[in-house]
Amino acid sequence: MAGDRLSAGQRAGALLPPGAPLAFHLLAKPTGAICNLDCEYCFFLSKESLYPGSDFRMTDDVLAEYLRQLLAAQPRAPEVTVAWQGGEPTLMGLDFFRRAVALAEQVRRPGQRIVHTIQTNGTLLDDDWAGFFAEHGFLVGLSIDGPRALHDAYRVDKGGKPTFDRVLRGLAALRAHGVDWNALTTVHAASADHGREVYRFLRDDCGARYIQFIPIVERQAGPVPVTGRSVTPHGYGRFLIDVFEDWVRSDVGDVYVQMFDVTLANFYGEPPGLCVHSETCGLALALEHTGDLYSCDHFVDQAHLLGNIRERSIADLVGSPEQVSFGLAKRDTLPDYCRRCDVRFACHGGCPKDRFEVTPDGEAGLHYLCPSYQAFFRHVRPAMTEMCDLLRAGRPPAAIRDSYARSDARRGRNDLCGCGSGRKWKRCHGIETAGG
Ligand code: SF4
Numbered sequence: 001m002a003g004d005r006l007s008a009g010q011r012a013g014a015l016l017p018p019g020a021p022l023a024f025h026l027l028a029k030p031t032g033a034i035c036n037l038d039c040e041y042c043f044f045l046s047k048e049s050l051y052p053g054s055d056f057r058m059t060d061d062v063l064a065e066y067l068r069q070l071l072a073a074q075p076r077a078p079e080v081t082v083a084w085q086g087g088e089p090t091l092m093g094l095d096f097f098r099r100a101v102a103l104a105e106q107v108r109r110p111g112q113r114i115v116h117t118i119q120t121n122g123t124l125l126d127d128d129w130a131g132f133f134a135e136h137g138f139l140v141g142l143s144i145d146g147p148r149a150l151h152d153a154y155r156v157d158k159g160g161k162p163t164f165d166r167v168l169r170g171l172a173a174l175r176a177h178g179v180d181w182n183a184l185t186t187v188h189a190a191s192a193d194h195g196r197e198v199y200r201f202l203r204d205d206c207g208a209r210y211i212q213f214i215p216i217v218e219r220q221a222g223p224v225p226v227t228g229r230s231v232t233p234h235g236y237g238r239f240l241i242d243v244f245e246d247w248v249r250s251d252v253g254d255v256y257v258q259m260f261d262v263t264l265a266n267f268y269g270e271p272p273g274l275c276v277h278s279e280t281c282g283l284a285l286a287l288e289h290t291g292d293l294y295s296c297d298h299f300v301d302q303a304h305l306l307g308n309i310r311e312r313s314i315a316d317l318v319g320s321p322e323q324v325s326f327g328l329a330k331r332d333t334l335p336d337y338c339r340r341c342d343v344r345f346a347c348h349g350g351c352p353k354d355r356f357e358v359t360p361d362g363e364a365g366l367h368y369l370c371p372s373y374q375a376f377f378r379h380v381r382p383a384m385t386e387m388c389d390l391l392r393a394g395r396p397p398a399a400i401r402d403s404y405a406r407s408d409a410r411r412g413r414n415d416l417c418g419c420g421s422g423r424k425w426k427r428c429h430g431i432e433t434a435g436g
């Protein structure tokens with residue numbers, strides 16, 4: 001569906017029909033897990049121990065081998081994404097990316113279009129970076145968690161200092177140069193009850209038109225399975241519903257929220273474009289600075305090391321039996337509770353990395369956020385069904401805004417808001433339409 005820009009390569013599952021173009025998504029980490037910040041919830045920082053003594057910089061040899069193979073492995077894909085993330089990839093310096101763009105041009109096949117993407121914390125961006133991104137059509141994923149207090153709750157530097165102002169300076173440079181950008185916004189303990197506030201800040205103050213919400217689920221040892229920074233099992237759903245009720249009234253068709261786009265695709269019966277809510281996965285891999293290829297960015301560990309691209313080709317590793325089983329396991333290890341679930345077609349059990357809960361009937365392997373997924377997918381079912389009907393009738397889903405406006409006009413100011421907050425309509429999502 002439109003708007004799912006960063007994860008375009010993550011479409012479908014591992015079950016590609018014979019003869020279909022092999023399309024996959026690689027996230028390359030040129031600095032490994034190294035970052036200039038120390039965000040409290042970041043799971044990458046512990047990964048530094050995987051490469052003791054390394055300088056954590058991708059060499060030009062690995063870079064050239066990576067790009068050559070990436071483009072050669074997808075000869076029939078009209079568009080190939082070259083995606084960089086970290087750690088913090090901008091620590092490599094601008095010249096590294098200049099070389100990457102030039103090399104990609106050299107090895108590109110006729111007719112192949114290259115889309116360059118980079119995910120960054122934004123703190124090192126300036127006019128030089130932004131001008132470069134604009135010149136080469138980079139799509140920039142910028143980590144920003146909301147207004148100052150919510151952003152700075154956990155996104156701090158190595159000295160524990162807040163980063164909000166530095167990120168906003170980076171964003172200003174991107175916007176001044178007209179760079180295409182996407183907000184990458186985590187949902188955590190501090191922000192879960194502020195969905196609308198976060199959304200409106202991104203939309204109105206930052207001018208975001210593409211937004212990805214990422215729930216923080218941070219495991220810890222001991223009787224409580226997650227840290228206090230993690231979003232609660234119900235909190236993510238509340239956050240999404242809060243945002244959805246705003247979005248569906250005024251922004252459908254103008255602002256792309258990945259989770260809503262993905263949900264609409266699943267309701268419509270199209271590949272959702274996000275591995276987490278696809279039936280199978282295994283086509284979104286992670287490349288370390290050394291050329292080591294791992295099954296997924298969330299499984300960068302010895303058990304999921306497929307091999308090194310200097311010894312075995314990317315195409316081979318992506319299609320290896322280990323990787324195919326990794327992708328199929330997402331479907332095949334679903335507990336029976338999920339198999340019987342009325343919203344399974346939209347949820348598909350979530351990402352296996354967070355399936356550490358037990359179902360009500362005692363089976364292991366339920367996703368930690370199941371209560372959120374159930375609440376969100378059930379809540380949006382009528383709206384998603386209506387948008388699917390509009391699509392089938394050849395009309396834009398944005399027409400749903402008119403039907404919401406009509407039903408809102410009949411709503412009493414003191415009626416309960418339909419979002420489930422328990423607040424009056426005039427004090428909740430009707431705050432503008434009801435004039436309260
Ligand atoms: S909502 Fe819960 S029960 Fe249903 S598929 Fe998702 S994780 Fe499984």
Ligand code: SF4
Pocket residue numbers: 275276277281282283284295296297298330350351352353
């Ligand atoms: S393990 Fe999770 S993040 Fe990785 S590809 Fe599968 S669903 Fe996506």
